[in-house]
Amino acid sequence: MxxxxxxxxxxxxxxxxxxxxxxxxxxxxxxxxxxxxxxxxxxxxxxxxxxxxxxxxxxxxxxxxxxxxxxxxxxxxxxxxxxxxxxxxxxxxxxxxxxxxxxxxxxxxxxxxxxxxxxxxxxxxxxxxxxxxxxxxxxxxxxxxxxxxxxxxxxxxxxxxxxxxxxxxxxxxxxxxxxxxxxxxxxxxxxxxxxxxxxxxxxxxxxxxxxxxxxGLGEFKAGDWCLFCRGKAQCKARAEKYTALEDFKDFALPKNTIEDKAVPGVLTNADVGDLLTRGAGLKKWYEELQEYALSAILNGENIPGWKAVAGRSNRVFADADKALELLKAAGYDDKTLYTHTAKSLSVLEKTIGVKKFQEILGKQIVKPVGAPTLVVASDKREPYNPAKADFAEVVS
Ligand code: SF4
CATH class of the missing domain: 3.90.320 (Lambda Exonuclease; Chain A)
Structure with a gap:
């Protein structure tokens, strides 16, 4: 809507x-x-x-x-x-x-x-x-x-x-x-x-x-629906859900004794699956908390134990045009100074329009299978197939 x-x-x-x-x-x-x-x-x-x-x-x-x-x-x-x-x-x-x-x-x-x-x-x-x-x-x-x-x-x-x-x-x-x-x-x-x-x-x-x-008689309950909540980073209920580590508690219970393991002391694949499921929300919540803390510090607030620093950066020309002029004056030709590259597929598609783009390039577009990514089993996408990954699919 x-x-x-x-x-x-x-x-x-x-x-x-x-x-x-x-x-x-x-x-x-x-x-x-x-x-x-x-x-x-x-x-x-x-x-x-x-x-x-x-x-x-x-x-x-x-x-x-x-x-x-x-x-x-x-x-x-x-x-x-x-x-x-x-x-x-x-x-x-x-x-x-x-x-x-x-x-x-x-x-x-x-x-x-x-x-x-x-x-x-x-x-x-x-x-x-x-x-x-x-x-x-x-x-x-x-x-x-x-x-x-x-x-x-x-x-x-x-x-x-x-x-x-x-x-x-x-x-x-x-x-x-x-x-x-x-x-x-x-x-x-x-x-x-x-x-x-x-x-x-x-x-x-x-x-x-x-x-x-x-x-205002409502009760807090954290879950997947917190994703677009305006207060998600500072919500205590959400923090409690993850910091109480309730989700991880039964992991230390006797049911996970060494008799259950293929190799004593080693997590089974079932354990790994279970832990990944339990920890998924925790990871997301922690990243959002970091994001909030950074913006709070940049706004002059104090987050005890944390500070903001400048991240890594790459060297750049203070004035790119001036730099190129100097290189040309020093005798370097355009071939040395410039690369000629086409715009990306999605930029071209957006510029030309999907219909026209399909008409002209429909048969030229292939879709390689993406790199394997770990997702929950309920995800609707097909499981990764290494054999299929060797062949790019033509997108029509
Ligand atoms: S972040 Fe807090 S207030 Fe927002 S939906 Fe989640 S539990 Fe409710």
Whole structure:
């Protein structure tokens, strides 16, 4: 969804967090809200998706599309890739609309009131379709850091609750389907369908948690959902989770006696797997703590036992143009002074545009298998295959 400029204390987009850690919204008020270039980039990409979707379903004329697009092209976050990803988004919407027996009611960028579930809550559905007893909402995500699934997705479910309420006088809906289109990272669109009754039951649970979170009666609970919490580096609950070393305690229990080991005193592979799982969050938390400490010290604060120093650096010319001039004056030619290299594949693709790039270079692109990386077994990628790694795959 397009990031709203005003934020509710318990927003739908942060619901995964406050539904697990009901203390988070009030706790986060102690830390300044920040925005990033990624968020701004997402806003521009959403605006382009909205334009194309409106045009595809007759909401605006070609002329209006072109003039709005002209303005967006001047946006500093605009990239040609956004036109391509908007195309993927619109194609999905068109295909989805075709699955309805009768042409559905379609609306883009629908602001929904969520205050029946979240105090002061609201959200914006990128696209809503209603027909054949079904409400379908689609959310476009421009980020390519983490694949977001529509399954059991609290943000999508809250939007769906708001949309059902908003359209209840006009449509009778029995099923709700929700989809996330994330073309820069996910190859397929993630979808979930549930009945309205199931959704309403879930909504009651969400409402109770939102009330707790909003009124300041919440409880801290650290977990994966801490990732985007504004106070994650300074959160005591999160620190306790890792410093108590609870996760490591049973490791010293008798079950891990030498009889269990292939070689006495040596960790088994099962132990290693177990320890890696237990320590993953600890490593992440420690890195974030370091990041916080560095910025605090640079802001003049004191972190006992730590200080900031200048990191390693490489020599550079104080004035590169002047240096080259001096070398030329000393008799060195361009061949000695310059290298001529092509721009990278991704820079060229961004400049030329995905479609044109594919047309010209589709058969020239190969994708070597990446270096082996350790991930958790539940990761959706295929296991590393050394035989396959010897051959680069042609990407079509
Ligand atoms: S860091 Fe985690 S535990 Fe702490 S307030 Fe945020 S979500 Fe809750």
């Amino acid at each position: 397009a990031t709203p400029t005003k934020h509710a204390l318990c927003s739908a987009s942060s619901s995964e967090r406050w539904m697990h850690c009901t203390a988070a919204p009030r706790f986060e008020e102690n830390f300044p809200a920040t925005t990033s270039d990624y968020a701004e980039e997402g806003r521009t990409a959403h605006a382009i998706c909205e334009l194309y979707a409106k045009y595809a379903f007759g909401g605006i004329t070609k002329r209006s599309l072109n003039s709005s697009l002209k303005k967006l092209r001047e946006d500093r976050f605009f990239s040609e890739e956004m036109i391509q990803t908007a195309d993927v988004y619109v194609q999905y919407l068109k295909e989805k609309a075709m699955t309805f027996e009768h042409p559905p009611y379609i609306q883009q960028e629908v602001r929904v009131d969520l205050s029946s579930y979240i105090p002061d809550g609201f959200g914006t559905c990128d696209c809503i379709m209603i027909g054949d007893d079904t409400l379908h909402i689609t959310d476009y995500k421009h980020g390519k850091g983490v694949i977001v699934s529509a399954e059991n997705n609290s943000q999508m479910r809250l939007y769906a609750l708001g949309a059902i309420q908003q359209y209840s006088m006009l449509f009778s809906v029995k099923n709700v389907s929700m989809a996330i289109v994330q073309p820069r990272i996910a190859e397929t669109v993630s979808e979930e369908t549930i009945t309205v009754d199931e959704l309403l039951t879930w909504g009651e649970k969400a409402k109770a948690l939102a009330y707790k979170a909003y009124t």
